[in-house]
Amino acid sequence: MGLEVEGVTVRFGGHTALDNISLRALDGKVTGLIGPNGAGKTTMFNVITGLQAPHAGRVVLDGRDVSKLAPYKRARRGMARTFQRLELFGSLTVRENIHVAAAQFRRRHRSAERAGTTTDTLVRRLNLGAIAEVRADSLPTGQGRMVELARALACRPRILLLDEPASGQDESETAEFSRVLRDVAAEGVAVLLVEHDMDLVMSVCDELHVLDFGKKLAQGTCAEIQADPAVRAAYLGEVDEDLDPAVLADPDEALGVSL
Numbered sequence: 001m002g003l004e005v006e007g008v009t010v011r012f013g014g015h016t017a018l019d020n021i022s023l024r025a026l027d028g029k030v031t032g033l034i035g036p037n038g039a040g041k042t043t044m045f046n047v048i049t050g051l052q053a054p055h056a057g058r059v060v061l062d063g064r065d066v067s068k069l070a071p072y073k074r075a076r077r078g079m080a081r082t083f084q085r086l087e088l089f090g091s092l093t094v095r096e097n098i099h100v101a102a103a104q105f106r107r108r109h110r111s112a113e114r115a116g117t118t119t120d121t122l123v124r125r126l127n128l129g130a131i132a133e134v135r136a137d138s139l140p141t142g143q144g145r146m147v148e149l150a151r152a153l154a155c156r157p158r159i160l161l162l163d164e165p166a167s168g169q170d171e172s173e174t175a176e177f178s179r180v181l182r183d184v185a186a187e188g189v190a191v192l193l194v195e196h197d198m199d200l201v202m203s204v205c206d207e208l209h210v211l212d213f214g215k216k217l218a219q220g221t222c223a224e225i226q227a228d229p230a231v232r233a234a235y236l237g238e239v240d241e242d243l244d245p246a247v248l249a250d251p252d253e254a255l256g257v258s259l
């Protein structure tokens with residue numbers, strides 16, 4: 001089981017941001033949702049989490065249609081999300097940010113471990129000990145991304161949606177993030193990842209869905225997507241506009257780095 005999106009269409013005025021898009025994010029897998037800027041990835045996250053009502057289509061979580069549920073009810077059913085722009089509680093410390101989510105979860109699940117225990121475990125697991133008492137608004141973006149992940153995990157999600165988590169991270173932070181993501185999926189969580197960093201995408205994803213101008217361009221394993229002519233055309237088209245002869249001379253490099 002996991003998340004299924006069926007035939008979702010979203011229009012903003014005359015612009016179709018998502019055109020009859022279906023996708024699945026299965027338990028225990030990391031599923032990538034990729035595509036050029038404006039392809040419709042964040043709009044899809046908004047539909048899944050209930051922030052954007054679609055004109056058509058439905059969202060099914062563990063076999064149950066949640067399309068009509070408010071965002072907070074979807075969260076209670078196990079959806080957790082991070083945002084493209086960091087959305088931490090700036091005046092709270094790192095530990096407090098995580099604790100807020102853990103306490104909220106415990107309020108509804110009295111048999112769960114104490115919020116303080118969950119917080120301590122996540123601080124250790126995500127290597128946040130050195131910054132645990134630091135205010136969130138003083139963190140560099142890369143560390144903030146890890147704190148957002150910890151806060152999402154404090155809700156014990158069934159499905160974890162991550163919107164460009166590697167943006168603002170340095171190489172070692174991305175490597176650490178990737179390790180945690182694989183661990184989380186191995187515990188049975190369905191992870192849906194929107195990301196432009198193709199090294200991260202290709203190293204953690206089991207399956208990819210590619211959007212372009214609101215349409216599904218391709219779907220498959222990382223190897224299948226890298227070899228897909230339509231994907232190559234879409235991305236090389238982007239690079240073409242940049243007139244980068246070095247990248248144009250090496251399409252594999254473009255798909256590995258510039259996607």
Ligand SMILES: Nc1ncnc2c1ncn2[C@@H]1O[C@H](COP(=O)(O)OP(=O)(O)OP(=O)(O)O)[C@@H](O)[C@H]1O
Binds near residue numbers: 044
């Ligand atoms: N609230 C809105 N009103 C009007 N148009 C919107 C709105 N939200 C998104 N769009 C448009 O819908 C399209 C898809 O946007 P979306 O943010 O989902 O793309 P994206 O794939 O997440 O892009 P990026 O990689 O740049 O984050 C874009 O053309 C965008 O301008």
